[in-house]
Structures are given as structure tokens and as C-alpha cells.
Amino acid sequence: MTSVPGPARALPIPAPPSAGETVETYLRRLAHLNHVHVDDLKLHLGLEHTRRVETMNASTVSRLATITGRSLTELGWALPELSERHKNPALFRDDRLPACPHCVRRHRGGPILRYYPPHVHACTKHRIWIGHAYPLSSPRLGTCLDISKTPAITAAERRHRRLAGRHGAVRTRDAYLCAGQIWDHVVSLFLTNPVAETLNILSPTVVRHSTSEPAYRAAVYPKLVMITTLLLSSHWSRVAAHPDTRNEFFSEANRRIHGWSHGWISSRHPLNAWAEHLSDGRCTSSTLARFNDSQTIKVTR
Numbered sequence: 345m346t347s348v349p350g351p352a353r354a355l356p357i358p359a360p361p362s363a364g365e366t367v368e369t370y371l372r373r374l375a376h377l378n379h380v381h382v383d384d385l386k387l388h389l390g391l392e393h394t395r396r397v398e399t400m401n402a403s404t405v406s407r408l409a410t411i412t413g414r415s416l417t418e419l420g421w422a423l424p425e426l427s428e429r430h431k432n433p434a435l436f437r438d439d440r441l442p443a444c445p446h447c448v449r450r451h452r453g454g455p456i457l458r459y460y461p462p463h464v465h466a467c468t469k470h471r472i473w474i475g476h477a478y479p480l481s482s483p484r485l486g487t488c489l490d491i492s493k494t495p496a497i498t499a500a501e502r503r504h505r506r507l508a509g510r511h512g513a514v515r516t517r518d519a520y521l522c523a524g525q526i527w528d529h530v531v532s533l534f535l536t537n538p539v540a541e542t543l544n545i546l547s548p549t550v551v552r553h554s555t556s557e558p559a560y561r562a563a564v565y566p567k568l569v570m571i572t573t574l575l576l577s578s579h580w581s582r583v584a585a586h587p588d589t590r591n592e593f594f595s596e597a598n599r600r601i602h603g604w605s606h607g608w609i610s611s612r613h614p615l616n617a618w619a620e621h622l623s624d625g626r627c628t629s630s631t632l633a634r635f636n637d638s639q640t641i642k643v644t645r
């Protein structure tokens with residue numbers, strides 16, 4: 345139990361939070377701007393200074409409002425963790441990401457980690473790849489990637505957002521996760537790298553890439569969104585759901601993914617799981633593992 349040290353005092357520089365920001369980076373920025381140690385700021389709020397902050401009770405939130413002069417409404421809107429909105433899969437991905445540095449340019453005091461909607465992977469305004477999932481325990485800052493020379497990634501981002509608007513955030517997320525599994529399956533099977541040209545543009549000095557690094561994730565993004573579009577198609581969903589026409593779906597999927605058309609896929613192919621869930625209504629997200637396995641691939645030049 346942490347004791348509360350006296351009345352809350354207003355900070356000389358009450359900087360505002362950024363939209364979707366984590367409480368931890370907001371407190372760190374406030375501390376830096378006001379020349380106090382973040383541990384002392386946490387203690388003043390009634391928080392445990394040795395822990396990274398993810399949640400705050402009503403008392404500590406009230407003290408945060410007092411020291412910043414911000415209303416509870418403003419803080420709650422900007423900081424999803426205060427209302428646990430960051431745990432809602434329809435609103436946010438379950439990982440914290442470095443904010444686009446251009447979007448948060450006016451927010452001073454240090455790096456910003458924030459939550460993004462599940463279908464947002466790039467800033468289309470500034471053409472920045474926002475990043476990818478980091479474990480909550482080990483965030484990495486400064487990994488934003490310039491995608492201004494690869495317009496297909498920005499176009500895919502716009503398409504992904506339209507899909508979420510049309511089909512819903514959760515359903516689109518499930519399809520995108522399945523697309524990641526399908527792509528992973530394809531790369532493993534064929535041992536080729538069909539995104540080598542894009543990788544060479546994004547990181548020209550790197551010869552070997554890991555599938556977990558931002559450049560690879562950005563390079564395959566248009567492919568994943570293309571597969572996601574197919575999985576969400578109402579026409580192809582009807583075709584896939586019926587056993588008599590399922591091979592037509594597999595044939596179309598193979599044509600789009602591999603460039604050739606045939607109606608056969610292996611029993612372990614993730615498309616099988618997707619087609620099965622369409623026919624019997626089983627949940628996809630609980631049966632599909634996350635697309636986060638790391639592999640090392642050789643770029644073909």
C-alpha cells in the first residue's frame with residue numbers, strides 16, 4: 345500500500361497527454377518537462393514508484409487531474425488505460441507502439457507509446473510504418489520506418505481501414521490474423537521471398553531479414569491486406585462455406601497468393617481452418633495463433 349504524500353500540487357508545466365498515450369510515457373514526459381524524477385512524481389500521485397503504471401484508481405486519477413489542471417474527461421479520453429478501453433479488441437490492439445513522430449511533434453518531454461486501433465499499422469498522412477507488436481514488458485522506441493518510397497504499403501493501409509469500417513474491427517482483425525498465418529505458411533513452404541524488392545527499398549543495406557522486424561512486416565503488409573480482403577469477401581465466404589464449392593475458394597486463394605490457380609491445399613493450411621469456421625461458425629480468433637513467430641530469411645537480390 346502506497347501512502348499519499350500530502351495535497352496534490354499543480355505542476356509548473358502541465359503538458360497535455362497525446363491521444364491514445366500510455367499513462368507511463370505521459371508521466372515520464374511530465375516529470376522530464378518539470379525537472380522532477382518520475383519516481384517522485386509517481387509517489388506524489390500515490391502510485392508505486394517501482395512499477396510501470398498501467399492502471400490508476402479514482403484517487404490517483406483525481407490527483408493527476410489536479411497536478412495537470414486537466415479534466416477527468418480529457419484525461420480519460422486521451423489515456424485509454426484509465427478506463428481499461430485499451431483492453432477492448434474492437435478499439436485497440438493489445439500492444440503499445442511508438443507514436444508516429446510527426447503526429448506527436450507538438451508533444452514534448454520524450455518518446456510516446458500509444459495504443460492504435462487493430463487495423464492501423466501505418467500513418468498515411470506522414471507515410472510512416474508505425475511498427476509492430478512488442479511485448480508489454482519490453483517496449484522499443486524509435487523504430488518507426490519511412491514508407492514514403494513504397495506507396496503500395498500506404499494504399500494497403502487505406503484499404504485495411506476501409507475493410508474495418510465495412511466489416512467491423514474484430515472481424516477484420518480475425519481475418520488479418522488468419523492472413524498472417526497463411527502468409528507464414530506460404531513462406532515456409534516455398535522458401536522464396538516475394539517481397540525482396542520492397543525490402544531492398546525499405547532497408548537497402550540489410551541482407552538477412554527477420555520476419556519479426558518492422559521492414560519485413562511492412563513489406564508483406566500489402567500481401568496480408570490482399571488476403572484479408574479475400575477472406576472478408578461475402579461472395580468468397582459463401583463459396584468457402586459450402587463443401588461442394590470450397591475448392592473454388594482454394595483455387596481463387598492460390599491464384600491471388602501464389603499466382604497460379606488450383607483447388608488443392610494441404611490439410612494444415614490455415615485456409616482450411618478459415619473455411620471450416622465459415623461452415624460451422626466456430627470462433628476464429630481463439631483457434632488461430634498469433635502471427636508473431638520469428639524466422640530469418642535470405643533476401644534474393
Ligand SMILES: [Zn+2]
Nearest residue numbers: 444447467470
Ligand atoms: Zn503521422
